[in-house]
Amino acid sequence: NAGVTQTPKFQVLKTGQSMTLQCAQDMNHNSMYWYRQDPGMGLRLIYYSASEGTTDKGEVPNGYNVSRLNKREFSLRLESAAPSQTSVYFCASREGQGKTYEQYFGPGTRLTVT
Amino acid sequence: KNQVEQSPQSLIILEGKNCTLQCNYTVSPFSNLRWYKQDTGRGPVSLTIMTFSENTKSNGRYTATLDADTKQSSLHITASQLSDSASYICVVSAAGGSYIPTFGRGTSLIVHP
Numbered sequence: 001n002a003g004v005t006q007t008p009k010f011q012v013l014k015t016g017q018s019m020t021l022q023c024a025q026d027m028n029h030n031s032m033y034w035y036r037q038d039p040g041m042g043l044r045l046i047y048y049s050a051s052e053g054t055t056d057k058g059e060v061p062n063g064y065n066v067s068r069l070n071k072r073e074f075s076l077r078l079e080s081a082a083p084s085q086t087s088v089y090f091c092a093s094r095e096g097q098g099k100t101y102e103q104y105f106g107p108g109t110r111l112t113v114t
Numbered sequence: 115k116n117q118v119e120q121s122p123q124s125l126i127i128l129e130g131k132n133c134t135l136q137c138n139y140t141v142s143p144f145s146n147l148r149w150y151k152q153d154t155g156r157g158p159v160s161l162t163i164m165t166f167s168e169n170t171k172s173n174g175r176y177t178a179t180l181d182a183d184t185k186q187s188s189l190h191i192t193a194s195q196l197s198d199s200a201s202y203i204c205v206v207s208a209a210g211g212s213y214i215p216t217f218g219r220g221t222s223l224i225v226h227p
Contacts, residue, residue, distance in 0.1 A: 004157070031213070042118065042203070042217030043158075050212060058214065090157050094213065100146060100165065101213075105157030 002026055004106035006091050012112045013081045021076040021109050023091030031094040032074035033058075033103070034066060036087040043090065049074055081113045116141040118206050118218035126224045131194055135221045137187040137204035145209040149178050149189045152201045152220065161189070161202075191223075199225045 007022045030051045035043040045058030049068040063085060065077045078085060091106040118139045127133050146165045150158035162171040162178040171178050175192045191198055204218040
């Protein structure tokens with residue numbers, strides 16, 4: 001039972017390049033989330049998927065797209081990377097949308113855009 | 115706008131000592147408050163969760179308190195260990211709608227031997 005896994009762990013991109021961050025969970029959770037964490041700031045929600053087949057924008061969606069490929073996988077795509085997207089990206093999952101469900105985080109992807 | 119403020123920003127203590135971290139929030143209507151521990155280079159891990167009716171919750175040497183009237187929470191760490199060195203994040207979610215919690219910036223705790 002690996003929990004939430006993310007690939008890659010580290011990535012360096014040049015401005016304008018594209019890439020996809022991968023996330024998978026093996027806990028049969030319905031809800032999945034993408035956050036970014038910047039120095040001196042709290043985690044901010046980029047996109048979330050309340051259930052398979054649905055996605056919604058969070059607080060900072062500009063410059064990103066997501067795909068809920070199936071119940072296990074939720075990917076985050078940067079179409080044209082910008083230096084402002086240098087950050088640590090965390091994927092998380094929850095069993096459902098109920099308020100007290102636990103949220104489990106992956107180990108993060110450190111992205112640098114030069 | 116929903117906000118979560120944590121203090122202090124950073125804290126250094128000696129191994130074996132106790133410490134208390136603070137969290138003030140303006141999230142409304144309140145649903146629940148969580149404390150997370152985030153080790154360097156890792157994702158956050160939940161320590162405690164408290165709903166409106168709960169005013170204290172313990173997890174080993176970690177004890178969280180909640181005062182919903184003053185919108186304040188604290189996390190008390192007893193007999194600190196080197197492994198407690200981490201960032202501690204307060205997270206508050208509002209009632210109603212989708213689960214979109216508000217994260218504090220965290221308190222960075224360093225425990226020295």
